Amino acid sequence: MSEKEINVRIPTQGMTCAGCEDHVINALNSIGAKNVTASFRKGEATFQVEEKSDIEKAKKAIADTGYMPGEAEIISSERKPELSQEGDYDLLIIGSGGAAFSAAIEAVGQGAKVAMVERGTIGGTCVNIGCVPSKTLLRAGEINHLARMNPFLGLDISAGPVDLATLVNKKNELVDNMRQEKYVNLIDDYGFDLIQGEAKFLDENTVEVDGRKITAKSFFISTGASPQVPDIEGLKEVDFLTSTTALELKELPKRLAVIGSGYIAMELGQLFHNLGSEVTLIQRSPRILKTYDPEISEAVTEALTEQGISLITGATYERVEKDGDVKRIHIVVNGEKQVIEAEQLLVATGRKPNTAALNLDAAGVKVGSREEVIIDEYLRTSNPRIFAAGDVTMGPQFVYVAAYEGGVAARNALAVTEQKIDLRFVPGVTFTNPSIATVGLTEEQAKAEGYEVKTSVLPLDAVPRALVNRETTGVFKLIADAKTLKVLGVHIVAENAGDVIYAGTLAVKFGLTVQDLRESLAPYLTMAEGLKLAALTFDKDVSKLSCCAG
Known part of the structure; x- marks a missing residue:
């Protein structure tokens, strides 16, 4: 490859099969592009051109075939780093x-x-x-x-x-x-x-x-x-814990109150609960995990409540005060005043x-x-x-x-590349038990992006691994494009959800369909089997299947 040749990626919508890939490849070859590839699963075309002006020709060639090119990205120019003697x-x-x-x-x-x-x-x-x-x-x-x-x-x-x-x-x-x-x-x-x-x-x-x-x-x-420390009256006068100092405690508090209920609040709250503290999670929003799908929020709420953690949502904070070894958090919930008392107070309301x-x-x-x-x-x-x-x-x-x-x-x-970051398929995991793992779009996000959505919600008690573990509070939810059944989002509340979500990440990133998941072989008595069962649930009642008939 000459030094002039530039590697380019163009997101391309509308490809649905290998024949579509051939149409795009032929169109790009016709304008002189080299090393052309196209993937309907990834929804992209990659190629090399000699000049940046050729990129617009490539986009036009794709559009002329009836597909929809997105914004081009120069992924590598195969250049040597631009080093100089200027500066230390x-x-x-x-x-x-x-x-x-x-x-x-x-x-x-x-x-x-x-x-x-x-x-x-x-x-x-x-x-x-x-x-x-x-x-x-x-x-x-x-x-x-x-x-x-x-x-x-x-x-x-x-x-x-x-x-x-x-x-x-x-x-x-x-x-x-x-x-x-x-x-x-x-x-x-x-x-x-x-x-x-x-x-x-x-x-x-x-x-x-x-x-x-x-x-x-x-x-x-x-x-x-x-x-980050929220602006609550009296809070700065109280020796509260943060996610950093909580991990250095040498004595277990009898009672722990947590302001916040994001992933840090839930992980550390459950940690101290599991070690023996009485834990109360307090938050302003009406439900925990408010940006997640409702089924995920509901499953986590059910699991934490079953374990004995107290959840208070929709709280307005009035003030915090200290009386000896006890901290008091004054809140208003549904118009009624409450006072939460604890020996330790953890503030987990985000980061700055x-x-x-x-x-x-x-x-x-x-x-x-x-x-x-x-x-x-x-x-x-x-x-x-x-x-x-x-x-x-x-x-x-x-x-x-x-x-x-x-x-x-x-x-x-170093000017080695001119590369954009791609954060479309970032998996997220919260390490509670059951753990929470998500990747891709929520149902609400998919609809906001214009998709006609089809969803599958599989309760954890339909997954054989959960049954033998005797831990059945949780859920698998798949979000798919109703027209193509391409998987848009995977959301899980289950033991080992963080391990399972990698398979979900690959499904979303590479454009797998519900049918692809159905036709794959999932090891029996693994939590990952829940992905296949959730795919089957789009049009079958999995409760009517034999245990390993998925």
């Missing part, structure tokens, strides 16, 4: 989490001179105070809960008092080891510079770190986010981006209403030399999204 570094990265390390590894691989600035602990949120510590403690909580409340008659098991201090100490050991192996050790392995201290922009070319001025050709901001110390104005970087860094589809900020990704942009707050974005940002910053 080719790429200066601010932050050291998943996005930062992904960007650093990618940039070093392209031959760039790279530095990373970190003001605190190496590794960012996930390994230090997020995914890793919370999930290992959640697992401990699940084991304790099963020992106390197992669903199998005939098993005589019990659980003694929880030694929270020991659990937390072992959690810290795990975090320390993973931080060292997955982050710190990689700095020397890949050979980029680590600069300890807080970075502040002086201008668009320069940051200052503890008095040292550092210049770079391009910058990458990945400073993450921190717990870490941008306050960066002095972004000096670099011409615009922020939004929540102080998040504003980026375009190439992860470029309002300053074309500065890129950003991860939680600091308030996009999907998952470490795997941040890592994906970090690699894209590094390539774009």
Whole structure:
């Protein structure tokens, strides 16, 4: 391939079969495109052209065949990175989490001179105070809960008092080891510079770190986010917990109240419930998981309530006060005043981006209403030399999204590619028990996008794995295009939903149909079989099938 040739992807609607693919391929070949592919499942065409002006010719050729081309994306120009002698570094990265390390590894691989600035602990949120510590403690909580409340008659098991201090100490050991192996050790392995201290922009070319001025050709901001504190009277005068400090408690509270009921609130609330605390979740909206499909919200509400967690929805907060060791949360629900008392109060009402110390104005970087860094589809900020990704942009707050974005940002910053991010098929998992996993469109979103929708809702008690587990509160829901039966969304509340959702992600991303799921072989007595049973439920009563006849 010559240096001029450009790799292009064009979303193409209207293809429904291999014959449609041939029509698009022939049309693109006719205008001189090379290495042409088309996929009706992906809904896209890819090819190479020599000039950017040829892209419009390609779009017209597709349209002339009767299909609908979308906005073209240059996915790679196969260029060498644009490195120069200007500045101390080719790429200066601010932050050291998943996005930062992904960007650093990618940039070093392209031959760039790279530095990373970190003001605190190496590794960012996930390994230090997020995914890793919370999930290992959640697992401990699940084991304790099963020992106390197992669903199998005939098993005589019990659980003694929880030694929270020991659990937390072992959690810290795990975090320390993973931080060292997955982050710190990689700095020397890949050979980029680590600069300890807080970075502040002086201008668009320069940051200052503890008095040292550092210049770079391009910058990458990945400073993450921190717990947000709502404006409730008296709250700041009370020693409340956040998602960070809750994971460092050494004594189990008898009662825990949680302001908020998003994924962090639910995970940590259930953790302390499973360890033995009385837990109350309080939220403003009329139902938990208000942006999810109603069936998902209802299943989670039922599961948490069955387990003994108290849920209060539709609450208005009046004030918070402390009386000795007791915190009191004064709320109004349906016009009636209530007071919730607890020894510990956890505030989990979302996160705010870490941008306050960066002095972004000096670099011409615009922020939004929540102080998040504003980026375009190439992860470029309002300053074309500065890129950003991860939680600091308030996009999907998952470490795997941040890592994906970090690699894209590094390539774009070095002008190796001109690549847009694609976040259409991001799976999300909440690690409660049962866990919650979703990918693709909700029913409401699909209708808003103009689809005529067909849905399947399968209660968990129709899934044999759930029956043998004796844990049957949950649901599978599939959203499909009524005309083509293409799967648009998969939503699950079940044990191991996070493992099952990867199959759902592939189905949505690659345009599988309900019929494709029906015709696939699903292993019997796995939770993944629920996907196939949910597909069968579109036009069959699965309760009338033999156990493995799916």
